[in-house]
Amino acid sequence: MLSIPGDDPRTPGVQVGPVDLAARVDEALAVQALAFGLSDDEIGVRRHIVLRHLTYPGCRALGATTGDGRLVGFVYGQPNERAHWWSTVVEPHLRATGSEGWLDDSFVITELHVHPGFQARGIGRALITSITDTAAQPRSILSAIDTESPARRLYRALGYEDLARQVHFPSAPKPYAVMGAPLPLRRPR
Numbered sequence: 001m002l003s004i005p006g007d008d009p010r011t012p013g014v015q016v017g018p019v020d021l022a023a024r025v026d027e028a029l030a031v032q033a034l035a036f037g038l039s040d041d042e043i044g045v046r047r048h049i050v051l052r053h054l055t056y057p058g059c060r061a062l063g064a065t066t067g068d069g070r071l072v073g074f075v076y077g078q079p080n081e082r083a084h085w086w087s088t089v090v091e092p093h094l095r096a097t098g099s100e101g102w103l104d105d106s107f108v109i110t111e112l113h114v115h116p117g118f119q120a121r122g123i124g125r126a127l128i129t130s131i132t133d134t135a136a137q138p139r140s141i142l143s144a145i146d147t148e149s150p151a152r153r154l155y156r157a158l159g160y161e162d163l164a165r166q167v168h169f170p171s172a173p174k175p176y177a178v179m180g181a182p183l184p185l186r187r188p189r
Contacts, residue, residue: 108140
């Protein structure tokens with residue numbers, strides 16, 4: 001477990017460690033809904049997707065919990081497989097930029113979300129570095145909404161670079177960027 005002190009003395013420290021995401025999927029999706037602005041219908045669809053992803057070989061999840069056990073952030077991912085839906089969508093975009101090789105021997109960050117009330121405290125950084133530190137793959141890939149945001153700034157600070165931009169996922173209203181970084185991720189100096 002990694003302990004992250006809260007920056008507000010009224011907020012207990014947060015622990016980052018393994019989480020049974022299948023058992024806590026509704027809590028995790030409540031965090032994602034707040035952080036990402038999901039509707040109830042989208043939450044229902046994503047619930048099935050998350051539970052399916054958790055059955056993939058090598059899928060792992062970490063959670064960020066407060067002292068009283070409240071889940072305030074989570075990350076999960078797995079070794080990338082070209083046959084997975086995400087890979088089939090991003091592959092033509094990566095091929096167009098000469099980055100298709102990133103789909104092989106990479107650990108994909110499938111989801112990473114932190115409750116808005118706990119953002120900007122190092123929790124997202126702790127979640128993503130902790131999960132990738134134990135990856136067997138030499139690099140990591142992910143997708144993020146293709147706009148300047150705190151998430152994109154965090155990913156860049158960790159060493160992720162844009163591999164493809166303006167990637168459109170079916171039913172997603174905004175375009176995404178696919179980003180990749182060598183592992184281990186960069187740490188602040």
